[in-house]
Amino acid sequence: MRQRLIDFALNRPRIVFTFVVVATLGLASFIPKIHIDTDPENMLSPEEPARIFHDHAKKEFALHDMLVVGVVNSKDPDGVFNPKSLKKIHKLNEAVKTIDGVIAEDVVGLSTVDNIEQEGPGTIRFEWLMREVPTDRAAALAVRDAALRLPSLRGTVVSEDGKSVAIYVPIEAKDQSHRISTEIQKIVAGFDPGDDFHITGLPVAEDTFGVEMFTQMGVSAPLAALVIFLLLWFFFRSIPLILSPMIIAFATVLMTMGTLIGMGFTVHIMSSMIPIFLMPIAVVDSVHILSEFVDLYPKRGDRRATIAEIVRHLFAPMLYTSLTSAAGFFSLAFTPIPPVRVFGIFVASGILLAFILTIVFVPAYVVSLSDKSLQALLASSEKRREGGLLGKFIESVGRQSLRYSKLVILAAVAVVGISAYGITKVNINDNPVRWFQDGHRLRVADAVLNEHLSGTYPAFLIFEQSDEQNDALLKKGDALVKQDKANTEAVKLWENAKTAAKTKVSKHDITFTAALIEEVETLASDDAGASSELWYDLVDNLETSQSESKVFQDPQTLAYLERLQKAAEKSPHVGKTISLADVVKTVYRELKSGKDADYRIPETSNGVAQTLLQYESSHRPQDLWHMVNPELRHSAVWFQLKSGDNQDMAEVKEQMDDYLAANPPPHGLKAQWAGLTYINVVWQDKMVGGMLKSLMGSFVMVFLMMIVLFRSFIYGLLSMVPLTITILFTYGFIGFAGKDYDMPVAVLSSLTLGLSVDFAIHFLERSRDIHGEFGDWKKTMALMFKEPGRAIARNAIVIAIGFLPLLAAPLVPYKTVGVLMAAIMAVSSVVTIVVLPAIMSHLTRWLGKNPSKAANVNLSPSGVSLGTSK
Numbered sequence: 001m002r003q004r005l006i007d008f009a010l011n012r013p014r015i016v017f018t019f020v021v022v023a024t025l026g027l028a029s030f031i032p033k034i035h036i037d038t039d040p041e042n043m044l045s046p047e048e049p050a051r052i053f054h055d056h057a058k059k060e061f062a063l064h065d066m067l068v069v070g071v072v073n074s075k076d077p078d079g080v081f082n083p084k085s086l087k088k089i090h091k092l093n094e095a096v097k098t099i100d101g102v103i104a105e106d107v108v109g110l111s112t113v114d115n116i117e118q119e120g121p122g123t124i125r126f127e128w129l130m131r132e133v134p135t136d137r138a139a140a141l142a143v144r145d146a147a148l149r150l151p152s153l154r155g156t157v158v159s160e161d162g163k164s165v166a167i168y169v170p171i172e173a174k175d176q177s178h179r180i181s182t183e184i185q186k187i188v189a190g191f192d193p194g195d196d197f198h199i200t201g202l203p204v205a206e207d208t209f210g211v212e213m214f215t216q217m218g219v220s221a222p223l224a225a226l227v228i229f230l231l232l233w234f235f236f237r238s239i240p241l242i243l244s245p246m247i248i249a250f251a252t253v254l255m256t257m258g259t260l261i262g263m264g265f266t267v268h269i270m271s272s273m274i275p276i277f278l279m280p281i282a283v284v285d286s287v288h289i290l291s292e293f294v295d296l297y298p299k300r301g302d303r304r305a306t307i308a309e310i311v312r313h314l315f316a317p318m319l320y321t322s323l324t325s326a327a328g329f330f331s332l333a334f335t336p337i338p339p340v341r342v343f344g345i346f347v348a349s350g351i352l353l354a355f356i357l358t359i360v361f362v363p364a365y366v367v368s369l370s371d372k373s374l375q376a377l378l379a380s381s382e383k384r385r386e387g388g389l390l391g392k393f394i395e396s397v398g399r400q401s402l403r404y405s406k407l408v409i410l411a412a413v414a415v416v417g418i419s420a421y422g423i424t425k426v427n428i429n430d431n432p433v434r435w436f437q438d439g440h441r442l443r444v445a446d447a448v449l450n451e452h453l454s455g456t457y458p459a460f461l462i463f464e465q466s467d468e469q470n471d472a473l474l475k476k477g478d479a480l481v482k483q484d485k486a487n488t489e490a491v492k493l494w495e496n497a498k499t500a501a502k503t504k505v506s507k508h509d510i511t512f513t514a515a516l517i518e519e520v521e522t523l524a525s526d527d528a529g530a531s532s533e534l535w536y537d538l539v540d541n542l543e544t545s546q547s548e549s550k551v552f553q554d555p556q557t558l559a560y561l562e563r564l565q566k567a568a569e570k571s572p573h574v575g576k577t578i579s580l581a582d583v584v585k586t587v588y589r590e591l592k593s594g595k596d597a598d599y600r601i602p603e604t605s606n607g608v609a610q611t612l613l614q615y616e617s618s619h620r621p622q623d624l625w626h627m628v629n630p631e632l633r634h635s636a637v638w639f640q641l642k643s644g645d646n647q648d649m650a651e652v653k654e655q656m657d658d659y660l661a662a663n664p665p666p667h668g669l670k671a672q673w674a675g676l677t678y679i680n681v682v683w684q685d686k687m688v689g690g691m692l693k694s695l696m697g698s699f700v701m702v703f704l705m706m707i708v709l710f711r712s713f714i715y716g717l718l719s720m721v722p723l724t725i726t727i728l729f730t731y732g733f734i735g736f737a738g739k740d741y742d743m744p745v746a747v748l749s750s751l752t753l754g755l756s757v758d759f760a761i762h763f764l765e766r767s768r769d770i771h772g773e774f775g776d777w778k779k780t781m782a783l784m785f786k787e788p789g790r791a792i793a794r795n796a797i798v799i800a801i802g803f804l805p806l807l808a809a810p811l812v813p814y815k816t817v818g819v820l821m822a823a824i825m826a827v828s829s830v831v832t833i834v835v836l837p838a839i840m841s842h843l844t845r846w847l848g849k850n851p852s853k854a855a856n857v858n859l860s861p862s863g864v865s866l867g868t869s870k
Helices: 002-011 013-028 049-060 083-096 137-148 174-189 202-236 239-262 271-300 303-334 338-368 372-379 381-386 388-403 405-423 441-452 468-481 488-507 512-526 532-548 555-568 580-592 605-615 621-626 646-662 676-710 713-737 743-774 777-784 787-802 804-808 812-840
Strands: 066-072 114-120 123-128 164-170 196-200 457-464 574-578 634-641 670-674
Touching: 002 013, 002 303, 002 338, 013 239, 013 338, 049 457, 049 670, 049 676, 066 083, 066 174, 066 202, 066 441, 083 137, 083 164, 083 174, 114 137, 114 580, 123 580, 164 441, 174 196, 174 202, 196 202, 196 441, 202 239, 202 271, 202 441, 202 676, 202 787, 202 804, 202 812, 239 271, 239 338, 239 372, 271 303, 271 338, 271 743, 271 787, 271 812, 303 338, 303 676, 303 743, 338 676, 388 405, 388 777, 388 787, 388 812, 405 713, 405 812, 457 646, 457 676, 468 488, 468 512, 468 532, 488 512, 512 532, 555 574, 555 580, 555 605, 555 634, 555 646, 580 605, 580 621, 605 621, 634 646, 646 670, 646 676, 670 676, 676 713, 676 743, 713 743, 713 812, 743 777, 743 787, 743 812, 777 787, 777 812, 787 804, 787 812, 804 812
Parallel strands: none
Antiparallel strands: 066 164, 066 196, 114 123, 457 634, 457 670, 574 634
């Protein structure tokens, strides 16, 4: 099969070119149909329980994703509470409501919220907090004082020091947040100077990252390709020759992305990085081939014979490296994150595609070059024989490695030990806002507003009544209906009513109790016979049960929420909490006296009911249903966190879980988390856990593959040395550097595995070939530091330097990819060229006298290894 592919490429180059062009253009034609999805929430499967509950909570409490627009004035002694600043705030508040995609009736700001005051004994007045813009200082300060009296606004809409206010902008969909924020910025740009305006929030951070990510992809990938091209020219000094690896890289990327899009997959944050990963991997095999070609062709002068022997000789190691790299990425298919699975499968497929293209395209391309195009190689024959400065450096390194082998091994062990300690310092954490570099407007806004306000990261602790209430309700109904055993028709109608109620609950926004009451009322109105009284009695019983089930009208339940909030606010990560208890206490204070002494929960359920009824007469009665459902059986406690770090949210959750375990909620209430801040923790934990399992599984899989491919346990073990040291060093470095183990770092673990074992396979396979010919390990090592060593070094330099342009990207994940790819290449190549031969020099008795024959490797027809020079 191998020989047939090579012969076909050499004898039918035009067919090869035609196939590559047609396949590339054909698959690339699907790219304009790209559908982009930048929502990290879709990292979770639609069937993920946490996501299902999150969507349920958003629907039940009409919770919307929000942008936070902050206004800060640190120059005026009264902060933003001066007539000029308030005029801008009022204008902005009103303008925001007109933006398409904004839920106008739920915008929260000074101009759109109520001031709650006592109008007289037992009478309460709701009026707009800032219906008109104050014209003097006293009126402006009156607005501030009124806002600070309301717990739901203090620290949320108005900062404690009065220097800042916030406008909370609910939006219809997260993928509109970047557009909406841009429109808000345009409005703000027309204001006079004096106030600082900031926009933040998880939705805008995630959507803006998506927009900038794809813009950056269009810049970084071509720029990286350009640098790789220039480095290849520096090494090989033949533009026609180095076009082949570039063509393979672009063809691989275009075919892979075209296939992904053509199959209907959306391009997510993960899959958008496929070109960045495939670009270096796609050129690796080509560089190995060209590296040997430019060394050997000037000596032989027969391009066809030279390229044929090189490809035959490198076929096995290139196949091994492609299979192991693909296996590493294919293992991601077993992670619980759908976009990661798509990413892993298509990168793995791209790797195998690049291998096939390399095997057929490079030989076809080389034999099709004109003689003139290869003159530069012949002209530099002497220089190529010595390998230039790089060749001399590699040979010197090789000699020192063997000379001080024990010291090298000791140093490697020390690096492993230090790196292992560094791994213990790795901090698993992520925050979409930190995907932007320092100085980005979103990073600045996040820091400023979370300093002034109680927090811009919402999370919700949802309390729901258990199904036990429904079970008790059904038992009571069963007993009432079945007390007349002879009335079988009533029993049948009752069973039908229960079934219909359950169906109605699943299709409509209604509780089971309410649905059941509707069904029984219908029976009562339709039945004029003897059962009519039964149905009316049952309706009365159900309505009584419904009234008793209003647990959030119970003062004890509200008192529990109050205690829970106090416990939550002890956390340094929680700036504020808001619940139904705060609304009830605020309204009750104004009903009683307007004094702080009466800021408390009423003693009776009727007192609570009165406060809620009063609140429903406000300008924003819908705000009540953001905290409790109309049946008063479910409630949401709002948490405002000062940081979007997953670690902080996880600590808050752990703290509250401990509180709930030690202080169980009354009435059998169950608590569960929702909100974007919490959802980010869920997918991050799943991703990190999935990646770690994938890495461990891939490590074992690659080790077994190496044993099988080399047909030797000792060679399989040796091939894992560079991989092991590179992984330990990379993650140890991350730990010491204080870099969070986040999404891009987790993904790079697969790349580390694939590329780190690449160099080891080439080194070990070539050393077996050479030793199989000469039977002398000393001479074998000397020859290994010529063409094979130079090929490994060239590959490492091309990839490492080729992706350093990513450091100029404004997005932190791109910088991370650039730095870590350079580190991976540097470490794995150094370990392969320096540490591996040092170890092998002490294992010669176990490496065998002629292992290449046992492995059935192929030597050149002349009987002279391609790695030697006579």
